[in-house]
Amino acid sequence: MPAxxxxxxxxxxxxxxxxxxxxxxxxxxxxxxxxxxxxxxxxQHTQHSRQVVTESGPAVRLxxxxxxxxxxxxxxxxxxxxxxxxxxxxxSCRAGSTTEAxxxxxxxxxxxxxxYSRIAPGASSRFIMPAHVVPPRFLMILPFKPVGENxxxxxxxxxxxxxxxxxxxxxxxxxxxxxxxxxxxxxxxVMTGLTCYTAYRVLDSYNxxxxxxxxxxxxxxxxxxxxGRGGEVAAVFFSGLALIGAVIVYWVLLSNFMxxxxxxxxxxxxxxxxxxxxxxxxxxxxxxxxxxxCPLIDLDExxxxxxxxxxxxxxxxxxxxxVWAMNGTDADEPMFNRVxxxxxxxxxxxxxxxxPLISIKSPSFFSKFNxxxxxxxxxxxxxxxxKAIGWGFNMDFTSQDSLMxxxxxxxxxxSYTGILSVALFCHCFLILLVKPAKxxxxxxxxxxxxxxxxxxxxxxxxxxxxxxxxxxxFCIEQNLxxxxxSSDILAFTARIFLLIQMLTxxxxxxxxxxxxxxxxFYKAVYPSWLHVLLFHIAVVGVAILVAMFYPNIGNIxxxxxxxxxxxxxFTLPTVVYxxxxxxxxxxxxxxxIVHLALIAIGLANFVAQFFMF
Numbered sequence: 001m002p003a004x005x006x007x008x009x010x011x012x013x014x015x016x017x018x019x020x021x022x023x024x025x026x027x028x029x030x031x032x033x034x035x036x037x038x039x040x041x042x043x044q045h046t047q048h049s050r051q052v053v054t055e056s057g058p059a060v061r062l063x064x065x066x067x068x069x070x071x072x073x074x075x076x077x078x079x080x081x082x083x084x085x086x087x088x089x090x091x092s093c094r095a096g097s098t099t100e101a102x103x104x105x106x107x108x109x110x111x112x113x114x115x116y117s118r119i120a121p122g123a124s125s126r127f128i129m130p131a132h133v134v135p136p137r138f139l140m141i142l143p144f145k146p147v148g149e150n151x152x153x154x155x156x157x158x159x160x161x162x163x164x165x166x167x168x169x170x171x172x173x174x175x176x177x178x179x180x181x182x183x184x185x186x187x188x189x190v191m192t193g194l195t196c197y198t199a200y201r202v203l204d205s206y207n208x209x210x211x212x213x214x215x216x217x218x219x220x221x222x223x224x225x226x227x228g229r230g231g232e233v234a235a236v237f238f239s240g241l242a243l244i245g246a247v248i249v250y251w252v253l254l255s256n257f258m259x260x261x262x263x264x265x266x267x268x269x270x271x272x273x274x275x276x277x278x279x280x281x282x283x284x285x286x287x288x289x290x291x292x293x294c295p296l297i298d299l300d301e302x303x304x305x306x307x308x309x310x311x312x313x314x315x316x317x318x319x320x321x322x323v324w325a326m327n328g329t330d331a332d333e334p335m336f337n338r339v340x341x342x343x344x345x346x347x348x349x350x351x352x353x354x355x356p357l358i359s360i361k362s363p364s365f366f367s368k369f370n371x372x373x374x375x376x377x378x379x380x381x382x383x384x385x386x387k388a389i390g391w392g393f394n395m396d397f398t399s400q401d402s403l404m405x406x407x408x409x410x411x412x413x414x415s416y417t418g419i420l421s422v423a424l425f426c427h428c429f430l431i432l433l434v435k436p437a438k439x440x441x442x443x444x445x446x447x448x449x450x451x452x453x454x455x456x457x458x459x460x461x462x463x464x465x466x467x468x469x470x471x472x473x474f475c476i477e478q479n480l481x482x483x484x485x486s487s488d489i490l491a492f493t494a495r496i497f498l499l500i501q502m503l504t505x506x507x508x509x510x511x512x513x514x515x516x517x518x519x520x521f522y523k524a525v526y527p528s529w530l531h532v533l534l535f536h537i538a539v540v541g542v543a544i545l546v547a548m549f550y551p552n553i554g555n556i557x558x559x560x561x562x563x564x565x566x567x568x569x570f571t572l573p574t575v576v577y578x579x580x581x582x583x584x585x586x587x588x589x590x591x592x593i594v595h596l597a598l599i600a601i602g603l604a605n606f607v608a609q610f611f612m613f
Contacts (some may be wrong), residue, residue, distance in 0.1 A: 022156045151436040153446050159433045160426055160450035165377045165457065167249050168423035168561075169555040172280050172462030173469070174478045177415035177421075178554075181395075181406055184462065188455055194569070194598065195424040196451040201573040203443055206431045208580060218431050223572055226579045231572070236516065238567035242512040244539070245560025251508050251543035252551045255350050256479060257499040259342040263486040266336055283471060290391065293483050294475035323450060347547040351540070357503065358510040361526065374503035377493075383494050384461050387484075388468035395467050406473065412610035418558025421565030421605065423458060424451070428568060449488070478554030513539070562606040570602025 002127045151159075174186040209215075216222055220239070223231035283290050339345060397406050426433070435442045465480055466473060477483050484491035514535055515525045526532060544554070572596045581587040 001133070007225045030504055054223060069360050078250040115342050130477055146518045149396065150438050153437055153442050156434060156437050156446045157441070157450045160430070160447065161453045162377070163429065163433065163602055164424060165373070167382060167553065168419055169377065169458070169461050170253070170481065171475050171557055172458050173480045174554050175467040176462045176466040177418040177473050178410060178475045179409035179416035179481050180408050181466065182408040183199055183410060183413045186440060188420065188459060191420040191424060192455045194601065196448060197458055198569050198573040198598070199427055199430055199447060199451070200444060201577045202427050202430050203434065203447060205573070205576050205580060216431065219428055219572070221278060226576045232565060235572060236292060236520070238564050240513065240516055242422070242425070242564040243509060245564070246507050246538060247506070247513065248501055248543045248546050249553050249556050250509065251347065251350070251540070252547045252553050252556070253479070254354070254499065254502055254506065255347045255547045255549070256482070256496040258350055258485045259340065260495050261492070261499060262340050264492045266340070267487060286305050289323065290470045290471070291488060292471060292487055293485055294471050295477065295482070320407050343548050347544045350372055353503065353539070354506060357507045372497070372504060376501040379494060379497050381457070383490055384465050386490060388464045390497065391468045391470050393467050394470045397554055412612050414605060415554070415612045416561040417510065417605050418609050419504055419554065420561070421569060422557055422561030424454065425565060425569060426447070427573060478552050510536070552606060558612070562609045566602040566606045570598050
């Protein structure tokens with residue numbers, strides 16, 4: 001029978017839409033790039049679902065020990081309130097009789113919920129508390145629409161592809177430069193194969209548990225099953241590190257895009273079209289003029305026809321010295337440049353926009369804009385293609401000029417593998433992406449196709465931009481848009497797209513990170529406004545410091561990718577597989593050697609990042 005309205009159940013007078021905090025995340029495009037908050041891991045996406053449809057939207061039942069709804073404290077508090085109410089005057093008792101009745105009903109509901117929960121501790125148990133008797137305070141509104149088990153293979157492939165597409169796209173040309181052109185192709189093929197195999201191991205571990213009738217929500221549940229509490233903590237800890245790395249990279253990029261957008265608007269309003277802060281915006285090579293940036297070079301107006309190698313030999317400057325030589329003294333700078341500084345003031349100005357957004361308790365509003373991620377990625381592909389058509393291909397494998405010659409191999413190729421560790425990372429959320437598949441037997445095939453599509457996308461952006469960039473490949477920046485002047489209308493459009501899209505994703509990242517950390521430390525997603533405030537100050541403070549003093553997204557991505565890849569790509573799936581094979585008495589020495597070699601590769605990838613400067 002249909003559930004009665006919440007107010008008429010005789011349990012609580014609280015409406016569903018007064019629930020203060022939700023604990024799920026959108027499961028499409030961007031926010032699924034990260035694991036769910038642990039307080040709802042066993043309640044959703046199971047065969048015998050604990051989801052409840054309410055008039056305020058889909059909800060999930062909270063675990064019995066959930067955060068501030070601690071049963072013992074709650075019952076003690078209500079009993080104390082009942083005791084105090086009996087000691088007041090008759091008039092007060094008559095006025096408070098309604099409160100006593102409500103507290104009594106609540107206490108009974110709590111006892112009933114505890115009883116059902118003890119009967120049915122497992123998420124897949126058939127002994128589930130009927131929806132019409134669940135107290136509203138134990139229901140939590142989810143910020144996403146539940147997905148049925150009718151997802152086609154095309155949607156599964158696109159979901160995996162779209163989830164892996166992120167900020168690493170912007171660093172692909174720089175990564176190709178660091179590794180060398182030929183070496184980048186080899187590294188991409190090898191890393192794609194390794195990450196796809198370990199992702200398959202994640203999928204296989206989920207299917208093994210499924211065949212045994214054990215339902216899990218995400219890979220950390222699998223780690224807990226095979227490795228105990230320690231495995232679960234390791235999975236969640238390293239996923240938290242990935243989130244922190246993503247937050248820092250987002251803040252750096254948001255500051256960059258905000259600065260470039262403000263610079264474009266100022267130049268347009270003032271009629272100025274001078275050089276950017278990174279250098280002059282035009283270079284003459286042969287009979288062609290290119291509107292690009294090379295922060296390594298400082299050219300005066302009278303020197304723009306000099307060859308590139310002559311300028312490098314003449315200057316002998318570091319990037320910072322070159323920018324200083326171009327900008328001159330502080331007295332020569334316009335007031336706008338002093339106030340609007342990429343690494344000085346804009347990271348703080350960004351607080352005016354971002355802080356109110358991350359302070360919103362429910363992320364459901366921002367999940368409506370997930371399609372912007374697809375639009376932004378698609379536009380970036382078109383942007384790179386348009387620039388390549390305009391520039392043509394500029395690759396010289398035989399030049400005697402060491403600055404113009406294309407490097408085939410470089411000892412810094414581990415920078416590329418570090419970035420690929422995060423660019424090809426989907427292991428934490430893979431189970432969530434394949435759960436709704438209509439034909440689960442096709443999941444392995446769909447996973448392989450998705451990885452091939454992702455690799456082709458990275459090859460397109462990294463390889464095409466690298467091959468077409470007209471100046472020395474040493475000029476390619478860690479953010480490919482930093483090689484394009486702020487006056488470029490196509491680049492301005494790309495920055496606007498990315499700025500808006502990232503402003504809608506950033507609050508989701510902060511929400512998921514906050515939910516995970518708060519629940520693990522305080523057993524409550526929102527323990528108090530003070531806890532949340534201090535948490536926001538700490539995380540955002542670190543992000544601001546990095547944006548000011550080390551705004552190098554390529555290096556940040558390769559370090560975060562290497563350390564999280566060591567755990568989630570190379571170690572945890574491998575250890576889970578070896579344990580499951582041992583339990584099934586199928587473990588052989590060859591399997592041990594091969595899979596321990598995978599862990600060694602992940603460790604070498606992480607250690608090598610410290611020598612890639």
